[in-house]
Amino acid sequence: MHNLKDLRKNFDVFKKKILTRNIKIDLNEILLLDEKHRKLIQEKETLEKNKKDISKSKDKSQFEKSKELSLKIEKLSIDQALIKRKLDNIMSLIPNVPLDEVPIGDDEKFNKEIEKKGNIKTFDFKPKPHHELGDNLKMMDFDLASITTGSRFVFLRDKIALLERALINFMIDIHTINNGYREISPPLFASEDTMFGTGQLPKFENDQFEIKLDDKNDRKFLIPTAEVILTNIVREKILNHQDLPMRLVAATPCFRKEAGSYGKDTKGMIRQHQFYKVELVSIVENHKCSDELERMTDCATMILDKLKLPYRKVILCTGDMGFSAEKTYDIEVWLPSENKYREISSCSSCGSFQARRMKSRYKDKNNETFFTGTLNGSGLAIGRTLIAILENYQTNNGDILVPEILKPYMNNLQKISAN
């Protein structure tokens, strides 16, 4: 959500930047509505002042006039509320403004690689895709999931199930012990307001799973990422600057409809309706967002370094960034079977965009109140990390070597092989 006052002042700059984000919204209407809105407010406030003066004076001869004023005020209020609602509706659909260093472009073709790390192994056999490896080991079962549940779900068994659990513990340990994040085990349901706060609603309702809790009319949703619930921890709060930065980590299942990706990544665990993800969230003083984004991205890549998986870091272009982001780094891991890099983490700074939606503020050391800065990043997506390990650590006979750092998390297992 943007600040109307700032927007009004720098409208042309704002418009230019927003247009780099591939949206079709009549931005000029905002100015018109805003002007009308302020005019109504002024009229209303004049009358309210009159009324207040009468009531203060306790002058009985004026009481009739006060009643008339009430009627007029009511009329103005209705008009004003109507316009306000229109204005809010438009505002809530406008994405965040990209930072200057974000490359301009319509789609992922314009993303820029900024770093490449790790050694890509050369195999003396044709590396298999993860689902084939998992299937051969009888530890990854998509057919069974389609019977019990449907498509885009999976059963993991035995050592691969253990690998999943190990990855969660390993990542959480690194982030809590080495990186200063505080571990949270949050609810997996989020209210409508919470979903609005981080920007999933109203625009992306189709991607969300809605839950029917009871007959009441308040709505609940399964979280599509722990970002939603972790970031909203500071909703409607005014924090003290000493409380910041607040760094939180959680491992949770994530639920996504993946509407609009029919036929995409239908094989394997790349794109599922349900997957585990270790999520990092930082709440910071808003001028510290850029530094925090670098820090957070380093925390995420650190995991890949330790797992010795090759990856690259990419800065997303304006058209490819998420709704709430002002700058995003994607981290992509190497998948031998596809012979390319695939997204395994996405770290974004949202500036004060989400904070304004959530009304999350803090007082700085001069006691001035500002909106907080919020950031989120995967550290990392568990399902995709599991895929990367299977594919990068596979041997010619279909076994999976266990990465050194994970062994203590897997009862010192050396390799995963068929039972």
Added chain:
RNA sequence: GGAGAGAUGGCUGAGCGGUUGAAAGCACCGGUCUUGAAAACCGGCAAAGGGGCAACUCUUUCCUGGGUUCGAAUCCCAGUCUCUCCGCCA
């Protein structure tokens, strides 16, 4: 599911239908004192929105939405949430 209690500023917590935007305490900011800190003392300190270059000023806001009244944090109605007790259950 049954029975109660409550919702007030960053936090805790007073509050009579008419200078109550709201006592007090804590926290926070500034100052005095101190070698420095702590303590003590003095002063400041709600948010959102409108107008103004600014000093400043106006409006709204005491869970939400209605109602009564010239006037509501305070009275009435509806809803939401929280807590306590009983029952049921992982």
